Amino acid sequence: MSDDRHTAIPLREFPDPALAYTVDGDDARVTAANDAFEQQFEQGPVGRRVSTIFDRFNSCDTTGDLGPVSHLVRGDRIGVRLDGYGNRGPFFARVIPSDGDTGYIVFADLRECPDEGSPPGVDQVSSVISHDLRNPLDVAKAHLRAAEETGDPGHFESVADAHDRMERIIRDVLTLTRDEAVVQPTEEVAIETAARDAWESIDTEQVELTVSESLPTVTADPDRLQRLFENLFRNSVEHGVATDETGTGQATESPTEGRSDGRDGQTRGSTTVAVHPVEGGFYIADDGPGIPSAKRDIVFTPGYSTQSGGTGLGLAIVDRIVEAHDWDLTLTAADDGGARFEISFC
Template sequence: MSVPLDAVPDPSLRYEVREDGPVVTHTNRAFDATFGQPQAGTPLRECLNEEPVGLDADVASGICSALAETGTVDVTSQSSAEGALRLRAVDSADSNDDEGLLTLAAVESDAENSIGVENIATVVSHDLRNPLDVAKAHLRAARERGDAEHFDRVDEAHDRMERIIEDVLTLARGDGTITPSEPVALDDVARDAWSTVDTNDASLGVSSDLPTVEADQSRLQRLFENLFRNAMEHGSTGPRATESNEESPAGSSLAVRVGTTADGGFFVADDGVGIPEGDRHRVFEPGYSSSDRGAGLGLTIVERIAEAHGWAVSIPAASDGGARFEFHTNSTE
């Protein structure tokens, strides 16, 4: 399956190898926003060497030669506009031999990467310690009193630690660019994700007109799971909201809804306490959490999974005062 150009989060272009060398045929939105939009048919060497990309002329020539001869490139070089860039040819199974996809990803500096690692390490050291202390306390109580109820609390603490570890591994490995393998029905994935989360007496309402999307099903389910857990950790009793065309069970303290956006994407919303407007730009940062029950990694993972699919995610003001996450993507129907 070909990689959809706008599903690639990094600046990327498609090229075609002609007699005089590779030429640019298409660019994605990320490329246009970062470097401007070159004309179709522009020689790739010219596109890479001249401003605003600004690679060294010999480097640009070497990349074009490698693409023409083998179709394989994976180099890091300095650009005048974006600092260090990693240029990599991405395999596209159904492309012709003379066509290809080239990504231009900015390389994080050691200082930036160190800050990210330190943030995650701080979160892990703090948030793993809390459920670990809880488990130890209940084990002591179980030994002293022989009350089996304490073992349930130990299991819950272990589950919490396991989720934190899974989140950290997801961030450490990175999702990269996802090549969707199949059409996925959003309503089915949302319900499957809901069944794996401890939702207490909360309810899930799923819109009957949710689209089908091209996605990696397991990662999409993880996206929903993290959004649902976020609602459970930060939500509270609020006014019950309803949405047209939704199946919404009644009689629960927190209502979570999955529906369709006006542009054909989807949203996940709840009627809890919501997110203060001044904090909306921070919620995807590793370690950010307004609750002592959260590790502050779940929404970071949500954003990265969305970006790996080529989707944009936004947090608009919710009409009922709760939290609302919108995902803007091209659905298949």
């Protein structure tokens, strides 16, 4: 096993098989591996191309829309389901980008998860996400140790970020795994109020919200309705950003990077999110790049994500909340090409 002192997080902090990598052209090279990886797979993987690790498996499916190495080189945080490597696995590999062109791949054995043989669903995704909680926990532990050793207070910001991510993962998983009884549509809720309250709870810098004053009032669970708006707003805000054609714009994502909702990037960013009434309901629309029609079903699948750091549960939670209220949800294109989520009260 290679000395891992050069990595930001010591590989020994990962309880599962893990390796560190550095991007090298259109592939990446293994720079270190922990004992668990060498015991599970092989000894001395340092220097090998990461693609050769994935090539050992007969089946290799990512949570994104590209091959695993392409996502890795691009700096995406994704999951990879691997199967067909002797009598081992199947595995769920987490690609975790770090500083610059470096990162980690952590392998979780799906035999430890219930209903592995079933089609991907809430139970399986919950088990996979529970493994994902280990990553921010390990990050927090490593930075706390570094703060103790160096006295550098900058590490505490990383600890706080890791805790925030764990809290969001836990909340998302609980929302998906609880049954319909958790949703109690017993109050008269003003759609306009729910939308504005949700907007205040997320980071919406440089994005404008327009809310119609003629939105209806509906019998709903107020907490879940606000959660629905939060997830849809966050989806529009996070995925409406795009760089210019030369890649030199001020946005933080490239046209095709960081999409958790299957959007194809264009050369303009989302600047407006609108909530307006329709007959028998309301809709949320943005003026971002939109979602291709071929991907409008899969984006609601639990665990589907190509966003760096995304759990792939945001839109799945929206779908669950709508279903629990006995409403209907339709995803179409907005008039200006963005995404439009229309909710009808049945």
